Amino acid sequence: MGRLWVGWGMGRQALICVALCICATLGPALPASAAARPRTPAEIEARRLEIALRLVELADEDARLAANGAQLAVQLTEALDQDTRAALEDAVAQVGYRRGELADERAALEAEARPLEAIVTRNATGPLSTLDPVGLAGAQPPPAGTEQVGAGNAFNPAITIIPDGLYTNDTRRGRVGELLRTVDGFRATGAGLDVADSPRGFSLREVELAFSGAVDPYFDAWATFGIADGEIEAEEVFVQTRRLLPGLQVRAGRFFSGIGYLNRQHTHQWAFVDQALPYEALFGGRLEETGVQVTWLPALPVYLQLGFEALQGENPLIANQLAESNADRLEQTAGPRLFTGFVKLAPELGYDHTLQVGASFGRSRSHQETAVAPSEPVGELFEGTAWFLGAEGIWRYDSGRQYGERDVTLVGEYFYRVKDLDGTTSAMPPAMRVSRQDGIYVQAVYGIAPRWTVGGRADAIGRRNRLETPLGRAESPSSSRVALDVTFDPTEFSRLRVQYNHGRIWSGQRETYHQMYVQFQMSLGVHGAHRF
């Protein structure tokens, strides 16, 4: 047929007309063509499918012809004989004409398909629109070429605003936080720890502002800022590699350390209003530092993550620095001063159960404190090292029901920490202080109904609580707390929670308190993705 048209010497547009006429009259070439317009959504869908399948066929043939044409062109440059050249030129021309035909048919089909897309969705709007004010809007051409479709423009960082509103009341006149920071054996002397007591009544504890996105093909970046009391604090600002060796990732910047389970969770991800006591007492909330983290996931039959971190070492409870304000007596140790390592292991247990166990270790090359005990010389400064060991286990059961009904999450963590400090004056006998403390908590959360969970948590710190000084060893009793909460998540973007705490704390003497929270949290912006 191609040769016939060549004989006519017609232009492209004439060819389209001819092609359409032939199609319309001969029918079988393209069934249900423009002559017999499909009417019902089902017919339109069928026609749409036909067109789409035919378009794929056309593309296939075109690709074949293009390859063929390229081959012919090569042969043509090598051919010397006149007759061969003429034959080759004829063949090239044929390929060109056939490709022209294909292009015309493609254009015609695409022209037919465009209104069909609109018809499908308009018809579908009929029965649906009365129920859904949003409706099925008019269709656009297919988003060809893109590899990901989503809600936003991936060029801009994804932005989320998470306000955390509280109502608090307690039996300690709003000074529970202060009490928790002066627990026997855990008192951080000279540490610049900000005691953030929520005032009794209403408060906006924090507004978290989170940005994330891909920097370039090599790095992803996160930036999370906490806004509280008119101050903006960079909680996490880091880049992470996208494509190193398989399983290997490097993170650099300011980030929450990968030790333990709760440590890397942001406040809004907690299952309770407040942080578990071991974290409060041993790390001042959590270990957040500036540095570099390397994690590796080897290709094993089980999930095993190995991590190592070199951190600047500024945590007030394990890598406190007083050298700046006491330059005459203390020497500044160059960073990085804090090194951690962690292992997380998760066996394959199917879709319903997830178990992860982990261990972590950290050592600080420099920790500095001031004098605390009456027996210690006034103004004495202590300097030394600190290290900790941690172990954690998390078990989660997914019932498969919607909105978390009957899901169970159990978490338990243990930390043991030693601070080995020496005095810096030449007092006799030389001042020294070795503190050994630990902390443990277990928490359970159960989905009692769709969107409703109840949780319980028991924490204890100082079950091992020993202070060694030149005067000997002193043991302090342990402190504990229990918490119960009920949480209602109307959607994934909002949360209401009520929590009750009862604490029995040793701070010089035995103190008890009752505390209750009402919390409202919401997440405004992109849909966050959450880890187990």
Added chain:
Amino acid sequence: MLPSVVRLVGLVGIVLVFGVGPAPVSAEPSLRIVATTSSMGMLARAIGGDAVDVRVLAPPDRDAHYLLARPSMMLALRRADLLLAVGADLEVGWLPAAIRGAGNGRIVPGQPGYFEGAAQLVLLERDQLADRGRGDVHPAGNPHFYMDPSRMALLARAVAGRLAALDPGRAEYFADRAVVFGDEVARRLPDWRARASGAAGVVLYHKDLVYLAVLLDAPVRGYVEPVPGIPPTASHLRELVTRLDGSDGVILYTSFQSADGPEFLERHLGWTRIRRQLEVDLDADSAAYLDHIDAWVDAMTGSSP
């Protein structure tokens, strides 16, 4: 104490890494594919055949909207050559975190190893107002296209193309299998339409069966959910009953959706309610998928038990 602890941790690490690390690699299929849902897994098997090894992240008995990124997902993605996702934000709550945790540069969005079905198709309900006040909306379009066999037949071509790009030696094999799948869909489509013609109408729990209803020309008379992603409320159900009272139809919902709302409607409207698993079984092949659609067609016409 301290150095010995360091030494122990180091030793354990070395044993784990080098002792267990280079596990014997047996003769394996050429491509390791991770599919987010069992429907995408079916497609991978239908096109990839013996040349691929398929792992599915979200089992069909639960809602793929609401999952957490679990370590086993990250492990599967760590070794994957290709990730087949539904897309259009269906997996937005967990897949990005799982991809990040896997440390596999080949399957991040933008790479040839990342394939999103929604990006290859024209979706229904596109260009909605991106406003969460209207529930869990997907501005990119309704992501439940896997319940539309005609769209899956189209997607099969695209999957074949991607598989061919990753394993050029088997390009023809993949293309042939895509054609076979498309032909099979085209062969059964007229029968499904014929059976569904004259269907009285359906009430769906969620917008997950909209594609099939449009394909079969079955009128959707309402949704059990007041807005997508929000459990049914009493007032919404009463309104549905008032509006649909006296008419005929069938109530469709899936294995993980609560039966309370559908039961209420059944009591007050006298309609049949039918609960079926939304997606195919984990290890389904194309025949199982077509039978699965077949059973849903029966359900739409109210003739399934």
